[in-house]
Amino acid sequence: MASDRAAFLTQMVEVLTSTVSFGERLNNMVHLLARHLKVDLALYFALDKTKETLFLNISSQGPIPPHMRVEFPLGQGVVGETAVTRKVRVVHRLQPEALSANAPLEKLHPNFHTLAAFPVADDNFLYGVLVLLDKQDRTFGAAERQSMQLAGLMLAGTLRQAIVQEEAKKRIAELSVLFEVGKALSATVELDELLERIVSTTAKVITARGAALEIIDRATGETRVSSRYGQIPAVCPALKEMFPRPAKTTGPPHFETQSVDADGRTHYCLAVPLTFKGQLQGTLCVYDKFSPNEVYLPFDPENRQLLITMAGLIVNAIENALTFQQVEDLAERNERMVQNLTVLQEISQVLLTTVQEERLLEMILQGLTLEQGLGFDRGVVLMVDEASQTLTGAKGAERAAQPSQAALPAALLSPLPQEVPVADWQIPLRPDQGALALAVLKKRPYHYQEHLKEPGLPAVLPGKLAAREFFVVPLIVKDRATGVILVDNQASGRPLESEPLNVLNMFASQAALVLENAHLYSTIEANNRELLLIRERMLESDRLAALSSLASGMAHEIRNPLVSIGGFARRISKLVEETSPLRGYVEVIQEEVTRLEKLLREILDFTGENLSYYGDHDLVKLIEDTLVLVQRDLDAANIKVVKEFAPLPRLHCDHRQIKQVFYNLFSNACQAMPHGGTLTIRTYPLEKEDGLYEAITVTDTGGGIPMEVLHNIFNPFFSTKDYGTGLGLAIAQRIVSRHYGQIEVNNEMGKGVTFLITLPVAKYCLVKDAGQNAVPASALKAPKGGRR
Amino acid sequence: MRILMVTPEANPFAASGGLAEVIYALAGALVRLGHQVTVALPLYRQVRESGRPLTFTGHTLSIPLSWKTLPGEVYQAEIEPNLNFYFIAQDTLFNRDGLYGTAYGAFEDNAERFIFFSRAVVEMVEALELEFDICHAHEWQTGLVPVYLRTLYHDRPRLQRLPVVYTVHNVGYQGLFSSFDLPLTGLGWELLSPKALEFYGKINFMKGGLVFADLLSTVSSRYREEILTPDYGFGLEGLFQERAQELYGILEGVDYQRWDPSRDPYLAAPYDRDQLKGKKACKAALAKHFGLKLDLKRPLLGMNTRFFERKGIDLVENILDDLMQLGVGFVIQGAGEERHQYILQEISLKYPEQMGLAIGYGDELAHQIIAGADIFLMPSRYEPCGLDQLYCLRYGTIPVVRATGGLDETIKEHDPGTGVGTGFKFTGATPTELLGAVQRALAVYQDGAAWEALMQHNMALDFSWDTLAPKYLELYQAAVDKRRSLLGG
Known part of the structure; x- marks a missing residue:
């Protein structure tokens, strides 16, 4: 008997230490125990993952056909009770309730009389319960019970080893998945490519039919980026379900859903959140796990765990890629800015070559509409008329149908290809007169868009300006708006972007300055001419003053002798015969004296010597x-x-x-x-x-x-x-x-x-x-x- | 043609079942037809103990397995001109008692072992710059060879143009492993899909072979048909149906060099169809070997098997009591599930004079049982080809078989009236039907002349490899053509 037991234990240890698979080790152990204790049947019930049910896992009679699969909830029957108490329990058929509580076992051994259950547990965990069934009424002696206990420990040891090994394999597998993801992540910093890799790798490692990634800006609620792979529904419900996170959820946040489509197929969706440090949040979502028989499977907790781990891994990469993209954008923007500044600089150099307002207007319009310049389809300059408080069209031009091949400075000097008649654009400077007037009044640019109510189109313009959108920027000099520049892309239908508006603003301040200079220059010229005139007049008036004083002095000196000459002449004429040849002379003297007197009077009148009445x-x-x-x-x-x-x-x-x-x-x-x-x-x-x-x-x-x-x-x-x-x-x-x-x-x-x-x-x-x-x-x- | 056979076992170095025999005989037949055959094997302990000289090639491959890398030393042995063996040596994996497991079951790390072997073979072809026209891989253990050739090593010209034929000897053994073993393969996770290696959440090595090989074959036409159905396809029937056009059924053959009663060195006495006396001596020797006290006029039933239900061992266990009542002798040799060992041990202890049980497997005893028995039982639930029934035919031992796979294809029911047919068959896998078939055989046995005529008829049949090797060559050629057309000319 003792040698029997020694042989049994030897064999058990042999199995325990063998390198065969764990399932086979357990099978062999259960079988050996049944043989050693000479029972009809030995069954191993394993505690399932939920730790609520014990299900038949191994039978000493070999594989278990599906209809023989029995299970006991924790606490029920000998199996369930032993799992709770962790004590060996032997029950006989004739004991009260023995049969009813253990009825499922009847299926496996219809005539059992003895049921012996003992826990398979180590000093920490309970893995399951081993049950021995025999048709005889059996009692188990101390030696047999010791064998049972040892078998239980060995089973537990094997199970523990199996679990540890499985865990290790799982970890390695996860690591390899993450390694693969990591490889994908580190292979690129291009955001689009990165996201593509993330979703395709995710779908592959989870063996899902599709995967999607979405990142939104938390502040605006707008989708920042998204990427999709495989076959997935149009809308992922996960995002709004997950943020804000429902308060009652436990464990790491995730979202799972299933739906049935029109064909009666069940679809599954599993999503985990991506949480960024900054103002972003997103989801990583997988859909419909593949199975060989074309029915989709739900995702299991391992998938979930893996997805959560992956989410943590990819967040940094995405953040880096986003930053990289921003830096790239910035660099690109800087490059464009330099380009724009170069254009502006070239234009301003050319603008400095003249002070003629007309020429300047032409150059400004060329600068606005040339491809090499700011490249708008159409440009109009309107100037403020201070006296009438209106904004008046100065000049307008459209972009040439044939782009000029000349370099920018040369092209600027060429005549306008196509003028737009704007002389009749008269817009009163009132706030109710739309974008153009507002640009002057508020001294800030406006972006008019047809579908927006504010700012509107000036009352006079409809019909003259057929534009769905345009920019209007004020020409500001010394805090005073002297006019506006209006540009649009109506002809080509290109949308107006905010960047050109900035360039346009800079251009406008330049244009304002040169136009103002031109204006000042012409004013100075006019004033100069006037001053010259005034100076001439003043010189003349000085001359006149001297002349009139001289004249009046002379007139007084002449008047007295003239009175004498006139009086004597009249006397002489009375003494001269009518027929005397002297008569004619005397009359001449008289006439001439009269004429001189008149002249003297006029001179004195001019010099203001006369009295007034x-x-x-x-x-x-x-x-x-x-x-x-x-x-x-x-x-x-x-x-x-x-x-x-x-x-x-x-x-x-x-x-x-x-x-x-x-x-x-x-x-x-x-x-x-x-x-x-x-x-x-x-x-x-x-x-x-x-x-x-x-x-x-x-x-x-x-x-x-x-x-x-x-x-x-x-x-x-x-x-x-x-x-x-x-x-x-x-x-x-x-x-x-x-x-x-x-x-x-x-x-x-x-x-x-x-x-x-x-x-x-x-x-x-x-x-x-x-x-x-x-x-x-x-x-x-x-x-x-x-x-x- | 230069043929590379990748196999988990092959005579004369390592054997656990019929495959070793098949590989060696097929290789021999191909060499006789003027072709070069190279067989790649793991260097098991059995190989070292075979006593044949091995030569280290000087090449040591580095095979990555998940996060570690194991060296694989390449050894070589030339059996005869044009028949070469290469061995992949890695002692932590292969220097063990069994090929695939112990008495208690399969090794826990079989996935790792055969991932290593399959990858090493592919690496070996590249590293040693071996030139082959065709690669022929066998069984689940080499299922990853086609996978590696067509995925991980696809960009190597030498490997890319190498056509690969994958032969399934038994769909019941697919090499199913946890998906957590995937990292060991070094293959991408995208292959863990139902379209590639994945099989209900696990990795299926055989499936890899079936998906990625250029052409497929199995070992009998009957079995080829059976595996298209759910009863025999073991879940792969869909894939077999999908590739049915590229799935061939070619019987395995008999190496009559080794299996001929007239020159079998293991027998107590040689015999042939004209001189049957030697068979009686063999029967006597067999009875003596097992210590049976049997009247030699009584029929002796024999079995070389493995103790698995798929071999119908449970059916035999169930009728043994009845057989013993009939007064026949029964000898059985085999190994397998302990459960059955114990049951058989118990029964043999009950009938020590009538029944002989040998646990384990010996080639010598196998020959002796086939020669010494009158009737040979093969009640398999399924049998892709089966060789014992073919040996029996040549040895004048009448097979009682279940009508499945190769058994059904090679054995014809004997009609005592016309004398046509070679054995006795039953269809339902029940003890009753088995017993019925045995009883029909026993009934004929009573008629000594008819029995002798049946024996003599059977002994003249030819199932030699030399008739079958050309069929394999046709298959190889088809694979070569397919590969060439796939690569565009």
């Missing part, structure tokens, strides 16, 4: 009185007089001097129309911002004043006539200005000249006139003060 006078009467003086000349020259007199209040003036003005003007008119014509005299009240004026126009039909002399007509001693003193208009102007009025000339070449005289009406005149009904005082407004 101010009073309130009716202007129309003064005109009528003067007309009488020239009636002879008018008739002689056959000149028709047209009078259009409006009722006017009285005028406080020196009637002699005013009459002198009219006399001069009428005389000039007569002289301008030696062969007849029409003299039109109009009077009317004129309201200026500083009060009421009386206006008198004197119009002739004498063909006008030649342009070359026009600017001289108010100069003293300027005359186009052989016998004139050249003082007529100069005196007239002097008198009018003494009355705080103005005299203007409106010359219409080929027709005639109109002189406009405006004289202020003193306030008190209006009051005086009120009672005389000349003009309703209420209708008129007197100037605030007589003098200014």
Whole structure:
């Protein structure tokens, strides 16, 4: 008996230490034990992974056909109880409840009488329960029980070894998977390629039909990148299911789902989160595990664990690749920036070659539309008109159909290929006038897009500007918007991107500067011309002042002897016979003296030596009185007089001097129309911002004043006539200005000249006139003060 | 043709079953037809103990296995001109008692062992710059050879153009291993798919061979048909159906150099169909060997088998009591599952004078049983080809077989009325049908003349390799043609 046991134990140890597979070792052990204890049947029930059920794993009678597979929940039957107590238990058929509790075992051994169950456990784990069945009523002695216990330990040892080895293999397998993934990850830094590798490798190692990876920007919720492999459904539900993570989940986060398609096939999906340090999160998702019989399998916990580990591995690689991509983007952007700056620099060099606004506008438009330049399809420059507060089209151009082959600087100088008429673009500078006006008012660029409500299109533009989108940037100089540049890509339909907008902005500030410079330059030129003119006039006026003082001195010196000569001449003429040959001489002396006296009077009038005679006078009467003086000349020259007199209040003036003005003007008119014509005299009240004026126009039909002399007509001693003193208009102007009025000339070449005289009406005149009904005082407004 | 045979066993170096015999005989027949044959084997302990001189080639291959690399030394032995053996030596894997396992079962690391061997063979061809026209791989143990040739080593011109034929000797042994063993192969995870190596979550070495080899064969036409069905396909029937056009059924043959009663050195006395007296001496010697007290007029039943249910050992166990009641003798030699050993031991202890049991397998005894028995039992549940029934025919031992695979193809039911047929067959795998077939045989045995006529008829049949090797050559040529066309000319 003892030798039997020794042989049994020897064999058991032999099996235990053999190199055959674990399953076979266990089979052999169960079988040996059954033989040694001479029982009909030995069964090993293994505790399953959930640790809730014990299922028949090994029978001493060989392979277990499917219908013989029995299992016991923990705690049920001898098997279940032994698993809980870890104590050997022997039950006999006739014991109460022995049969009912262990009914499933009947299937395997219909006539068992003895059931002996003992735990297969080491000092830590319970692996299962070994059950011996025999048709005899058996009791097991101490030696047999010891054999059972030893067998249990050996089984446990083998199982432990199997588990350890399986774990090790699994780890190695996982490592090799991860190694493969790692190889795939390290093979590239190109993001797209990397993602492709990740999903294809993932699908392969999990043997899934498809895999997908998606990364979203946590801040915006937009998909940053995604990659797909194999056959997968269009939408992965995982992302929104997993973030934010449901609070009640335990263990590492994951998401599993299954669905049935139209053909009745069940599809499975397993997803794990990718968690990044930054503002990103994503999922790695696999679909439908393959099986040989074309039915998809659900993913098991090992797949899940592997996927989770892989997710941890790939996150860094993806992050690196994303960073790399950003750096690359940045480098690319920098390169483009350098390119753009080069273009801008070239354009600005060319722009500096001129200060002519027209040329500059052409160059600017070339720069906007040339392929070598900014490359927009169309460009328009609009300038602000400060006076009218409108934005007015200055120039526009479209891109040439045939791109220019010339280098940028040369191409910029070439004429515009196709101008866009923009002169009628008049946009009031109000905030409700759309993007262009807003660009000026807010001094910032706008990107107009048809589908966006704000900013809208200016009211005047629809029909003229058919663009779905355009950029408009202000031309800003010293914090003042002087105009805008508008560009679009309407012709080619290319979308407008934000990068060109930046370049355009830089370009606009350059353009603004050169345009402003050009503008300033032209202003300076004009001012310079004006100053020269003023300087000339001032020199002349100094000369005149000296001349008039000399003239007045001389006139006084000459007047006294002339009076004597005239008086003596008259006396002589009375003494000379009518028929005397001396008579003619005397008359000549008299005429010449009269002429000299007149000249002297005029000189003294001009130099202002005469006294003034101010009073309130009716202007129309003064005109009528003067007309009488020239009636002879008018008739002689056959000149028709047209009078259009409006009722006017009285005028406080020196009637002699005013009459002198009219006399001069009428005389000039007569002289301008030696062969007849029409003299039109109009009077009317004129309201200026500083009060009421009386206006008198004197119009002739004498063909006008030649342009070359026009600017001289108010100069003293300027005359186009052989016998004139050249003082007529100069005196007239002097008198009018003494009355705080103005005299203007409106010359219409080929027709005639109109002189406009405006004289202020003193306030008190209006009051005086009120009672005389000349003009309703209420209708008129007197100037605030007589003098200014 | 230069032929590379990759096999887990081959005579005269390492044998555990019929395959070793088949390889050696096929190789011999091919050499006789003027071809060069090289056989690649693992260098098992058995090989070292075979006593034949081995020569180290000087080449040591480095074979990666997952994270480690093991050296594989290449040894060589020339059996005869044009028949060369190469051995892959790696003592931690192959220097063991058994080829595939021990009495307690298969080695736990068989995946690693044959991954190593398969890869080493492929590496060897490349490293030694061996020129072959065809590679012929056998059984699950070499299933990865086609896989390596067509995947991992596909870019080596020498290996790329090497056509490979894969022969399945038994679909029941596919080489199934945990998918966690995949890293050992060095193959990509994409091969762990149902379209390649994966088989219900495991790795299936045979499947690899079936998927990647240029042409496939199995060992009888009948078995070829059977494996297209779920009953015999063991889950691979779909794949067999898919490649049915490229799946050939070629019988295995008999090496009559070794299996001829007229010159069999193991026999107590030689005999032939004209001189049957020697067979009686053999029977007497066999009875004596097992210590049976048997009237030599009583029929002696014999079996060389392995103790597995697929060999129908359980059917035999079930009818042994009945047979013993009939007063026949029974000798059986074999090894296998302990369970059956014990049952057989118990029964043999019950009938020590009638029944002889030899645990283990000896070539000598195998010859003696086939020569000494009158009736030979082969109640296999399936039998791809089976050779013992063919030996029996030549030895005048009448086979009782189940009608399956090669047994069904090579044995024709004997009709006592017409005298046609070579043996006795039964269809249902039940003890009753087996017993029925044995009883039919015993009935004929009673008629001495008819029995002798049957023996003599059978002994004249020819199942030699020389008739079968040309069929393999045709298969090789087809594979060569296919490979060439695949590579574009």
